[in-house]
Amino acid sequence: MERRQPAPQPPPPRRKGAVASREWLVVPAAGEARTREFGKHQIMEMTGLPARDLRVLDPLLSYPSTILGRDRAVVVNLEHVKAIVTANEALVPNPGNPLLRPFLSDLHARLVFPDLPSTSPATDRGTDTEQSEGNGPTLAAYRSGSVKFLPFEFKVLEVCLEYTCKCLESETLALEKEAYPALDELTSKVSTLNLEHVRQIKSRLVELSGRVQKVRDELEHLLDDDIDMSEMYLTRKLTFQGLSESLGMVDSNKDAPIDHDEEKEEEDHDDETESGRESSVYIKPNIEELEMLLEAYFVQVDGTLNKLYNLREYVDDTEDYINIMLDEKQNQLLQMGVMLTTATVVVTAGIAVVSLFGMNIHIDLMKAAETDEEARIKNMKFWETTWGTVAGCVVIYLLAIYAGKKSKILQ
Structure with a gap:
């Protein structure tokens, strides 16, 4: 008698919310911001980011401050500010967080009232025509070279850096206002209450110094690596892609019947086009504007770190003074x-x-x-x-x- 095999058990029911979607604030380059819910795979398809980069934005995981430049997006994780920036829009997770309200208001104000671009009169012709090609005024301006302004991704990055520097600076000032009087009081009267207060201040100082140091190290790493900075030029990448597509359309017309002389001239022109295409692919982009942007906030963060360093020196000096006083009391005893x-x-x-x-x-x-x-x-x-x-x-x-x-x- 054959032994009957047990019937296969049905797979366990999928836990509800296993691939939970998160609330994101979509801030386009032109238009009103809107709140939508996206899953992780949808974000990966929209931005081309791998899953490991999305973990940086996970609120349940503790990641240090990081700025990652990828092929189609820039991942920003600076203190409370977390965002994914593309050439056309910015995605901010958890827009209902009260800590992000000042950041979102600054971002809205910066995009609604942008800085006026500087236009060259000699190259104004043809700009209006190129703006209607589908990629908007940003791509047209980069193609014509008539307008010099900050790309969308750098505007958002500047708001992120500015808000982060403001938060770190305000925390540093608040800590200084609390620390210096407490240290002076401790030098005049050594008591258990004063020692406990100074201990808490020192713990906060160490924690804040580590956060500021990480932001400074991240900016320094970007400034030292030209390749990483060039990867953050998302608008320029779109411009090169548009130029490559237009050159491809020109190459598709090679098969039309032409004379030998014209064919020779056309071959020479094709060679020049190919060389121009190769040079456009391998040319090193100009990273001066991004470098100036990062250097400005690097100096600001470095100044905040110097304030914390001076406060740490004052704490150490106070501790040395207290130890000398205690040694003197011990000698007297x-x-x-x-x-x-x-x-x-x-x-x-x-x-x-x-x-x-x-x-x-x-x-x-x-x-x-x-x-x-x-x-x-x-x-x-x-x-x-x-x-x-x-x-x-x-x-x-x-x-x-x-x-x-x-x-x-x-x-």
Whole structure:
């Protein structure tokens, strides 16, 4: 009899929200911002980013400040600011976060009221025609070279850097206002409450210094790497793609019947086109404007870091001063202990003398006086012995203290 195999179990029901969509604020280059929900795979298709880059924006994971330049997008993770910037729009996750309200208002103001571009009169012709080609005024301006302005991705990046620098600067100023009075109070009065307050300030200082240092290191890394900065020119990449497509359309007309002379001229023109295409692909883009933008905020972040460094120096100086004060108190206590120990030894010597007289020994001094004269003499000898013992203890104590000061054991 064949053994029946158990029926296959149905797969467990998919947990609801396994691939949960997140709320994103879509800020286009032209138009009103709108809130939409996208899943991770939708964001990957829209921006061409791998999954590891999206983890940088995950609020459940703690990633340091990072700016990543990719083929079609720039990933920005600076403190509370997290965004994906393309050549045409910016995607901001969790727009309902109260910490992002000033950033979103600054971004809206910057895009609604952009800076006026500088136009060259000699190259104004043909600009209006090129603006209608489908990629908007940005692409047309880059093709004609008539307009010099900041691309959309750099505008958004500038707002991100500006807001981050403002937040770090405000936190630094607030910490300075709290730290300096607390440190001055600690130097005047060392107490448990003041020490605990300064300890909390120092913990906040270390944490804030690490955050500012990471932002500074990230900007320094970008400034040192021209390739990474060139990858962030998304609008320029679209321009080169549009030029490549237009050159491809010109090459498709090669097969038309022409004369030999014209064919020769056309071949020469094709060679020039091919060389121009290769040079346009491998040419190093001009990164001067991005470099100037990053350098400006690098200087600002470096200034904030210098303020924190000066505050850290002040904290260290205060700690050294407190340690010196405590060492001085400890030395005073040790000296007092030495003096008390010396006094105890001297008093012990006097007690030894008193103990000798207190022994039950039959001597003439202990006998009862028979006359008033003998009583007077014995009373006088008692006081002579008592005051002589006290004076001897005092002299021995003073000699001990003098010897200690002369040998610089006591001050």
